Amino acid sequence: MTKIIEGLVKGNVRSLAKAITVVENDRPGKKELLKAVFPQTGNAYLIGITGPPGAGKSTLTDKLITLLRQQGKTVGVIAVDPSSPFSGGAILGDRIRMQQHALDEGVFIRSMATRSHLGGLAKATVDVIHLLDAAGKDVIIVETVGVGQDEVDIVKIAHTTVVVMVPGLGDAIQIAKAGVMEIADIFAVNKADREGADKLVNELRSMLDMATGDWKPDIFQTVAKNDQGIADLLAGIYQHREFVQNAGLDKEKFKSNVQRELCTYLMDGIVELAQACAGYESLVQAIYQKEMTPLEGAEKLFQEMGINNEWLMVGGDNAEKG
Numbered sequence: 001m002t003k004i005i006e007g008l009v010k011g012n013v014r015s016l017a018k019a020i021t022v023v024e025n026d027r028p029g030k031k032e033l034l035k036a037v038f039p040q041t042g043n044a045y046l047i048g049i050t051g052p053p054g055a056g057k058s059t060l061t062d063k064l065i066t067l068l069r070q071q072g073k074t075v076g077v078i079a080v081d082p083s084s085p086f087s088g089g090a091i092l093g094d095r096i097r098m099q100q101h102a103l104d105e106g107v108f109i110r111s112m113a114t115r116s117h118l119g120g121l122a123k124a125t126v127d128v129i130h131l132l133d134a135a136g137k138d139v140i141i142v143e144t145v146g147v148g149q150d151e152v153d154i155v156k157i158a159h160t161t162v163v164v165m166v167p168g169l170g171d172a173i174q175i176a177k178a179g180v181m182e183i184a185d186i187f188a189v190n191k192a193d194r195e196g197a198d199k200l201v202n203e204l205r206s207m208l209d210m211a212t213g214d215w216k217p218d219i220f221q222t223v224a225k226n227d228q229g230i231a232d233l234l235a236g237i238y239q240h241r242e243f244v245q246n247a248g249l250d251k252e253k254f255k256s257n258v259q260r261e262l263c264t265y266l267m268d269g270i271v272e273l274a275q276a277c278a279g280y281e282s283l284v285q286a287i288y289q290k291e292m293t294p295l296e297g298a299e300k301l302f303q304e305m306g307i308n309n310e311w312l313m314v315g316g317d318n319a320e321k322g
């Protein structure tokens with residue numbers, strides 16, 4: 001493990017790959033590894049790229065990598081895919097889309113299936129971000145699909161979130177409903193070679209006019225496939241980065257990120273403890289039979305675990321006590 005850690009902080013590709021395998025598969029030494037790299041984290045700039053399947057996220061990422069490399073920046077990419085039986089194809093697609101960088105030592109690309117639970121981005125994804133960060137990657141791009149829980153989570157983590165949209169996939173009202181307006185720092189209207197790109201841009205623009213807040217998202221038209229509009233998009237990302245850094249949001253983000261990680265471990269631990277309680281199964285059954293509410297069930301389990309539930313159960317009668 002010491003060798004892996006030494007290699008990793010020097011940016012060695014093989015060490016990084018080995019380290020990622022360790023955290024992905026919960027192998028022995030994971031704790032030691034994460035502890036060793038943790039002081040080296042918090043330096044990379046994190047870009048989230050999200051949008052519907054097939055929007056061109058991987059193609060766009062591929063072109064961004066090329067530009068970033070031309071600027072001398074090292075890049076890590078995590079392509080997160082939902083753990084569905086159909087994701088094999090998508091992951092393969094990501095690899096193919098970005099394979100021109102496979103031999104570049106300054107680029108590290110990893111596809112991951114999500115195994116998130118309890119409504120959090122897969123812990124492994126966050127761990128891999130730490131590893132890439134510690135390995136000295138200047139920029140880390142995380143590609144996620146859709147606007148599900150993982151996307152919302154990556155937005156919390158990323159410094160800049162790019163939402164990729166394509167013309168003809170439903171109108172702007174749908175976009176608003178999906179919560180995209182809340183998460184986007186930047187819009188990329190990709191496949192601008194297709195009909196309807198201007199219309200989509202206009203609809204987005206009119207919705208953004210109503211948006212409040214210190215940052216007004218920019219909209220960029222791109223044709224990722226033909227390498228068009230990428231430089232402008234990257235310039236837009238840099239502009240947002242400046243905003244983030246000037247406002248000190250990057251440091252705030254790092255703090256809330258580590259806090260979220262702490263809470264994930266706490267939640268996991270408590271749930272595991274509760275499920276190990278002798279009466280857990282019959283308690284679930286009792287709730288199912290409506291003999292007890294889920295809140296009462298939780299209270300009972302907290303008692304059994306020796307956790308004082310008076311201050312814990314904010315949702316219970318105790319809430320009134322303030």
Ligand SMILES: Nc1nc2c(ncn2[C@@H]2O[C@H](COP(=O)(O)OP(=O)(O)O)[C@@H](O)[C@H]2O)c(=O)[nH]1
Nearest residue numbers: 053054055056057058059093190191223224225
């Ligand atoms: N017409 C058109 N096709 C594109 C563009 N960008 C990507 N594509 C194609 O869209 C398909 C899906 O791209 P991909 O990057 O895998 O999408 P992802 O699922 O969002 O990662 C591929 O066949 C790409 O070649 C574009 O700007 N215009």
Ligand SMILES: [Mg+2]
Nearest residue numbers: 057058093094
């Ligand atoms: Mg993709």
